[in-house]
Amino acid sequence: MTEWIAPTATGPVTASVRLPGSKSMTARALVLSALADGPSAIERPLRARDTELMAGALRAVGVTVDTGRDDRWTVQPGELRGSARVDVGLAGTVMRFAPPVAALAEGTVTFDGDPYARNRPMRPLVEALRGLGVTIEAAPTGGLPLTVHGAGLVEGGEVVIDASASSQLVSALLLSAPRFTKGLVLRHEGPPVPSAPHLRMTTHMLRAAGAVVDDSTPDVWTVEPGPLRGHTWEIEPDLSGAAPFFAAAMVTGGTVTLAGWPVRSWQPVDRLTALLTGLGAEVTQTGEGLTVRGTGALHGIDADLSEVGELTPVVAALAALADSPSRLRGVGHIRLHETDRVAALARELTKVGADVTEHPDGLDITPGPGRSAVFETYDDHRMAHAGAVVGLTVEGVGLSDVACTSKTLPEFPELWAGLVARS
Incomplete structure (x- = not known):
C-alpha cells in the first residue's frame, strides 16, 4: 500500500x-426490493464495495439485481434459492441483513468475509433467528463464518434480542419480517440500542413498501405478515x-x-x-x-x-x-x-x-x-x-x-x- x-x-x-447516495438507504432498498412482489427501481444509489456486496448477496439467492447504470438500479424478485456462498466483506449491513433473507430461501447459504468481519457482533441475530425456528450453524463466537439452512419460509412470531451492540441487529429482522408466516414481534432487552435514527429509517422504508409496522412502544417492534410492494426508491x-x-x-x-x-x-x-x-x-x-x-x-x-x-x-x-x-x-x-x-x-x-x-x-x-x-x-x-x-x-x-x-x-x-x- x-x-x-x-x-x-x-x-x-x-x-x-x-x-453518491446513502449507504444505509441503498442497502435497505435492495433488501426490500428483493422481497417485494414486483419489480423495483433504486434511483441514485450508492455504488461502493458495501452495496455491491449486498447486490451480490441477493443475486446469490436468486434475485435479479441490475447495477449496470450508475444512476438507476433495478431489482426483479425471484424464487429464493440456496446452495450459495456470500462474501460479506466488512459490511455490517450485508452480514446482518442477508441471513434473514437466506432463511426464506430453499437450501443452504454460507456467509463469510474479511478477517475482521469475524469479530463483529452477530450472536444476538443468530440466536433470534434460531428462536424463530431457523437452523443456523455459526462459529464458536456466534458469528462468521455461518451457514443458514433455509426451509423456504420462516414461521416468525415473538422473539427477544439484546441489540445494544448494533441497531442493525433489529433492522435485519424487521426488513424480512413481512415475509414471515406470522410476522414478527421483536422485543429488545438490554442497554439502549445505539443509532436510533437508523431504526427510524428502517421502519419508514418498510411502510413505504407497504408493510404494517408498529413501533409505538419503546423497544418493541411489531411487523404484520403481508406482501411488500415493488417501489421506486429515491436515495438521498x-x-x-x-x-x-x-x-x-x-x-x-x-x-x-x-x-x-x-x-x-x-x-x-x-x-x-x-x-x-x-x-x-x-x-x-x-x-x-x-x-x-x-x-x-x-x-x-x-x-x-x-x-x-x-x-x-x-x-x-x-x-x-x-x-x-x-x-x-x-x-x-x-x-x-x-x-x-x-x-x-x-x-x-x-x-x-x-x-x-x-x-x-x-x-x-x-x-x-x-x-x-x-x-x-x-x-x-x-x-x-x-x-x-x-x-x-x-x-x-x-x-x-x-x-x-x-x-x-x-x-x-x-x-x-x-x-x-x-x-
Whole structure:
C-alpha cells in the first residue's frame, strides 16, 4: 500500500459537492426490493464495495439485481434459492441483513468475509433467528463464518434480542419480517440500542413498501405478515459521507454545500446540525442544498454521540483541532465497527499532536500542536476521513491506506484533493 499524503489547505474551502447516495438507504432498498412482489427501481444509489456486496448477496439467492447504470438500479424478485456462498466483506449491513433473507430461501447459504468481519457482533441475530425456528450453524463466537439452512419460509412470531451492540441487529429482522408466516414481534432487552435514527429509517422504508409496522412502544417492534410492494426508491445523498466535506468548511473558515439535499430527510440531519453548530459552524438549508459555513472558530464540545456513532471519527478530528477540550460519549458500540474506532482514534489523534484519554464509551480530547505522522486507517473508511480532516491544517499527515474509502465512496481521494485545491 502506498501512503497518501493528505492535502493541506492554503485558504478557505468554498465548494458545492454532489455525493453518491446513502449507504444505509441503498442497502435497505435492495433488501426490500428483493422481497417485494414486483419489480423495483433504486434511483441514485450508492455504488461502493458495501452495496455491491449486498447486490451480490441477493443475486446469490436468486434475485435479479441490475447495477449496470450508475444512476438507476433495478431489482426483479425471484424464487429464493440456496446452495450459495456470500462474501460479506466488512459490511455490517450485508452480514446482518442477508441471513434473514437466506432463511426464506430453499437450501443452504454460507456467509463469510474479511478477517475482521469475524469479530463483529452477530450472536444476538443468530440466536433470534434460531428462536424463530431457523437452523443456523455459526462459529464458536456466534458469528462468521455461518451457514443458514433455509426451509423456504420462516414461521416468525415473538422473539427477544439484546441489540445494544448494533441497531442493525433489529433492522435485519424487521426488513424480512413481512415475509414471515406470522410476522414478527421483536422485543429488545438490554442497554439502549445505539443509532436510533437508523431504526427510524428502517421502519419508514418498510411502510413505504407497504408493510404494517408498529413501533409505538419503546423497544418493541411489531411487523404484520403481508406482501411488500415493488417501489421506486429515491436515495438521498449520504449524510455520514458528507461529514468530512462539511468539516473542511469548518476547519478552513470556508463554505461547503451538499447539493441535492432533500427538504425532508430520513437521515439524522437535525442531530448533525446541532453537533456542527456546537463545534462553531453555521448550518443552513436552502433549495440548493445543505450548507455548512466555518466561522473562523472551532470549539470543543461535550456530546453524546450514541445516535450518530458513524460521525465520531470526523467529530473527533474536529475536536483535535478545536480551541478547547472535548468529551465524546456514548460510543462504546463503535469499538465493534470496522475496527475498534475508540481505541484507533485515541492512538492516531495522539500521533498527530492531540492529548487523548480513552474511556470505555468515548474519548476526552485536548488539542495540541499538530505534528506530522502516518495516520493508520485500519481498513476503515471513517478513520481515513478523520486523518484527511486533520491533514487540512497539519502538514505531513500521511494516510496508510486511502483506498479503504472505496467501502462507501470510491472517489473520495479525488473529490478531497479537488476540494482542497480550491482553497
